[in-house]
Amino acid sequence: MVPISELPTLYSSMAAVSVLPHFTANPTVSLLEKCKSMSELHQIHAHMIKTGLVHHTFAVSRLVAFCSLSGVCGGLDYAASVFPRIQQPNCFIFFAMIKGFADSASSLNSILLYSQMLSYLDEFDGVQFSIPSVLKACGRSRAFGEAQQVHGHVLKTNFQYDPFVSNSVVRMYLDLGEVGMARRVFDTMPCRDVVSWNSMIKGYVEAGEIDLARALFDEMPEKDLFSWNTMIDGYGKCGKCEHAQELFQMMKHKDVVSWTAMISGYVLNHRPKEGLVLFREMLSLGIQPDAATIVSVLSAIADLGFVEEGKWVHAYLSTNKIRLDSGFIGSALIDMYAKCGYIEDAYRIFKSISHRRSIGDWNSMISGLAIHGLGEEALEIFNDMERYDIKPNEITFLGVLSACSHGGLVQEGQYFFSLMQESYKIVPGIQHYGCMVDLLGRAGHLQEAINVLQEMPMEADVLAWKAILSACVKHGHVAIGEHAALHAIELAPEDSSCYVLLSNVYAKAGKWDNVAKVRSMMRQRGVRKIPGCSSVLSNGVVHQFLVGMEMDMMYRGRVLLKLEEVICRLKLEGYEPDLTQILLDVEEEDKENLLRVHSEKIAVAFGLINMKQGAPIHIVKNLRFCSDCHSFIKLVSMVYNRKIIVRDQNRFHYFQNGSCSCKDYW
Missing domain, CATH: 1.25.40.10 (Tetratricopeptide repeat domain)
Structure with missing residues (x-):
């Protein structure tokens, strides 16, 4: 979008027509700079028709520019209706129309207008201003044949010496997925600036050619922040966090994008703790996070499953008056609370943004209810979506089908699988079939x-x-x-x-x-079984317990004594270890000994020692629950009158008063 106030400068720089002073000062033309809506524009246009001003090229060019470039709703369509009535359209009018369509969903129209402009104009002076928009339209429309024709015209007219044009050619081929052709253009460019190098590096990164990107980065004569940030982001996305960290530490000047790229890389590669450490360092240096940073941090907290840090981030958002509908913050906050076991808080956030909900907010709420086994509630949210005329997408139906799966709602799941195809014309992906x-x-x-x-x-x-x-x-x-x-x-x-x-x-x-x-x-x-691991957060410290008896020696004696006490007390209440859960051919006594040191049992014993009476015990487990541990914790919740929340590999289990929220279906 080009601000209307900048159009006189842009117009004069194109030297397309001779602009008379009395036209630039014309009060009707000046009103276009203050115009804010289509209704105001209609009045100005009507006055231009009545006064004959509409027949003057400069005046009508300003009208078309406002419609095409200001971003006002309905403006581009209006410009398209005015354009055929212009008797002598100049380069600037064509430019405004071409750029407007290039940035729209109808980008192919830019290519047609460009062809029309070449056949209409007697000379090509000023045409180069429209070429970057046409090249962009070719890339967006996947119009490879037309792209080559425009490129050919650039070479014939020597416009490749214009850095804006040549950079646009590189970007176009990258958008088309033709990385090799983009590199050939790059190598033959008469003059390469930092934009040229950055475009090529970003193209390699987007194509997954991180080594080629690094080679070009190392060769680059002058790097800017964008160069460094692109490489760090690229390394993070291809799983090479150590290389990203190396570059990050080499940077003399970092901005919020640099920090966010590094944090995001850690989160994407399942290293949430390191991401949070970096976030704290960022704040200590006084760097204000943006929406993208917050989303990555909330994702890291959701992966860890412990809410205290998430509550701090939520408070930070409130203190700094950062809107929850900014970026994807609302969705990430709902997702974080849900994955940390606080589904009520997730729902409160969801309700608080009732007038500004994005499709992501709805999807996060449905998915959150699904992993909590609240299938019917998830379906109610979906029904609300339909009532509010919010069109669900493929992610929505993933959440709905997951909710049906966790809740044992077979008929409902089959109904929604058909609904997504028949009513919403969504083609199921492999995850939907899964x-x-x-x-x-x-x-x-x-x-x-x-x-x-x-x-x-x-x-x-x-x-x-x-x-x-x-x-x-x-x-x-x-x-x-x-x-x-x-x-x-x-x-x-x-x-x-x-x-x-x-x-x-x-x-x-x-x-x-x-x-x-x-x-x-x-x-x-050489395939090793992943050991069961359960984590408990106590006094701000995450304590991890592996299957067997691996734990901090500081707690080992007390925890094992407590575990023995718990098992003895539960047996008095009728607990019988389910030896079928030990899938090894050993004696029954050995099976019972193996059962008692499952990681979640050790975590429960630790929680009973270290968590205050009345405080819920939150446990995060890396594998699926076994039925013996499930029965064990149900009894613990009743005998010790404790609320215990466990997030296993697939979902949440709420234990209270001897029952579980999953209703023994998981």
Whole structure:
């Protein structure tokens, strides 16, 4: 968008026509600078028609420029209706129309207007101002043939010596995905400036060619902040945080984008703690975070699952009067509270932005309710969306289908899977099909789940086959489990969970020889099982407990004594360890000893010691709950009168008064 106040300067720089002083000072033309709406524009245009001013090229050019470039609603369509009536359109009028369409959803019109301009004008002086917009339109429209024709015209007219034009050619080829052609243009440019180098580096980064980007970055004669930030962001997105950190530390001057790129890189690569450390350092240096920083930080907190830092960020937003509808902050805040186990707070945020909700806010609320097992409530939110005429997207339906899966709402899930296709014309992606497989598998409809996999228009991914495998463990289907495991292991040979799930299928069926074969296969392939790990936040410190008895020696004795006390007390209440959860061929006594040192049991014992009476115990676990630990914690919540909240690999479990929010369906 070009501010209307800048148009006289732009116009005169194009030297398209001779501008008479009395036209520039004309009160009617001057009113265009103050115009703020289409209704005001209609009045000015009517006056121009009545006074004959509309026949003067300069005056009508200002009218078209306002309509095309000011961004006023309906302006571009109005400009398109005025344009055919202009008797002698000049380069500036064509420029305004071409740029307006290039920035719109109808960018192809820019190419047509450019062709019309070349056939209409006698000389090409001033045409170069429109070329960057035409090139942009070619890139946006994926119009490769037209792009080459415009490029050819640039070469014929020697416009490649204009740095704005040549940089636009590079950017156009990058937008078209033609990185090689962009590089050839870059290498032959008569004059390369910092924009040229940055465009090429960014193009390599976007194409995933991070090593080529780094080579060009190192060769670059003069780097600016954009150069450094692009490389840091690129390294973060391709999983090379150490390289990003190296560049970050080398920077003499950093802005908020630099810090955000580094924090985002840590979060994307599942290193949320390091992201939060960097965020605190950023604040200590007095650098104000922007919306993108806040979203990344809230995502890091959501990954960790502990809310105290999130509450501080929320307070920071309130203190600094940062609006929740700025960027994606509202969605990220809802997501953070939901993933930290505070679904009521998530809902309060959702209600507080009732008049300014984005589709992301609705999606975050539905997904949050889904992971809390509140399927019916999630569907109510979806119904509210429909009542408010908010059009759901593919992410909305992922949340809805997930809610149905966690809540065992099979018929509802099938209904919404059909609804998204028939009513909203959304083509299901592999994740939607995966949700349906999970929904049917959890409910024991394994053959129907297999049918979904076979009827998918794309190849099933490892997550879909693992959903089948998990259902086979739960419902005891060995043959289907073997079939699913073969596909899962073929797709992800280094994923230990594929082997573990197959081993569990065999163990549940008492096929210990097959269990041994699976374990042997894992050893031969160097695949290691991920150990169970549970975390508890106490006094601002995250304490982690691994399956077995690995923990801080400072707490070891007290925690194990407390665990023994808890087990003895629960046995008096009727607790019987579920030895079927130990999927090893060992003696029953050994099985019970292995059960008692599951990480979530140790975390509960730690919480009972260190958390005040009445305070809920929040636990984050990296794997799925086993049914023995689930029964154990249900009894603890009743006997010790404690509220215990556990987030496992898939969802939340709220334990209170001897029951769980999942209703034993997970």
